[in-house]
Amino acid sequence: MEESRQLISSFDFLGAMSNIGDFFLTTLRCVGRFFSRFFLSCRYCFSPGDTACERCLEDALDTGMEREDLSSCLQVEYVFSGCAYKGAGRAFVLSAKHDLSFSADSFVEGIAIELSYKLAEKVSRKTHVAIIPVPSRARRRYSGRYISLDFARALAQQMVCRAQEKGEVLRVEVYDCLRLSPFDLGQRGRSGKQRRIQRKVYLRGKVKNLLPVILVDDVITTGTTVRSCAEVLRQGGMQILGICSLSSVAR
Numbered sequence: 001m002e003e004s005r006q007l008i009s010s011f012d013f014l015g016a017m018s019n020i021g022d023f024f025l026t027t028l029r030c031v032g033r034f035f036s037r038f039f040l041s042c043r044y045c046f047s048p049g050d051t052a053c054e055r056c057l058e059d060a061l062d063t064g065m066e067r068e069d070l071s072s073c074l075q076v077e078y079v080f081s082g083c084a085y086k087g088a089g090r091a092f093v094l095s096a097k098h099d100l101s102f103s104a105d106s107f108v109e110g111i112a113i114e115l116s117y118k119l120a121e122k123v124s125r126k127t128h129v130a131i132i133p134v135p136s137r138a139r140r141r142y143s144g145r146y147i148s149l150d151f152a153r154a155l156a157q158q159m160v161c162r163a164q165e166k167g168e169v170l171r172v173e174v175y176d177c178l179r180l181s182p183f184d185l186g187q188r189g190r191s192g193k194q195r196r197i198q199r200k201v202y203l204r205g206k207v208k209n210l211l212p213v214i215l216v217d218d219v220i221t222t223g224t225t226v227r228s229c230a231e232v233l234r235q236g237g238m239q240i241l242g243i244c245s246l247s248s249v250a251r
């Protein structure tokens with residue numbers, strides 16, 4: 001009798017300790033979440049609250065443009081950019097790529113909506129289109145910061161919405177079928193001349209039906225990466241309709 005009581009009491013003691021541990025951790029997590037709200041601020045103007053405040057988001061979206069200089073040399077009909085790669089737009093693109101505490105959804109979706117209206121006129125006679133994101137290096141692909149793919153998905157969703165509003169039927173598929181060679185060192189820190197050297201892109205797997213393609217990238221500067229991708233896709237027999245990017249350097 002004495003023994004069993006001891007057993008029970010020791011068991012209770014351990015249970016209580018683990019409960020206290022759980023309780024302590026949960027409290028700590030709640031307190032952390034509560035206070036982190038006060039430390040979140042806009043990545044451009046540092047006003048507290050959202051990581052991309054409404055005013056800066058609007059400012060960035062106002063700088064959207066069409067890169068006509070590139071569309072002729074890339075042999076596509078249009079090159080649309082959601083914002084200029086400067087000021088708020090640049091801050092948000094860089095945060096989306098490198099800052100894990102930045103919530104990129106509102107920024108990416110805002111640009112996808114703007115561009116879907118421009119694209120609606122261009123793809124009005126098409127019924128089936130593919131969106132292919134420009135690849136990034138493997139490290140980013142698996143860290144959850146592969147922003148081109150997020151953008152491609154958001155754009156596909158918005159394009160379908162625009163078609164539905166007009167009573168048309170449009171199927172948009174996202175194919176993540178391009179890869180960068182592991183020997184490619186990326187564009188960061190390269191001079192303009194070095195950037196113009198062709199990048200090593202290859203097609204992974206085959207795209208069914210050979211749909212007309214819209215290429216999607218995060219930043220367009222000289223257009224070298226996009227050109228390499230377009231060439232690879234054309235060699236695979238695909239037709240490139242146009243190019244969309246989150247941001248672009250104004251020329």
Ligand SMILES: [Zn+2]
Nearest residue numbers: 042045053056
């Ligand atoms: Zn702001």
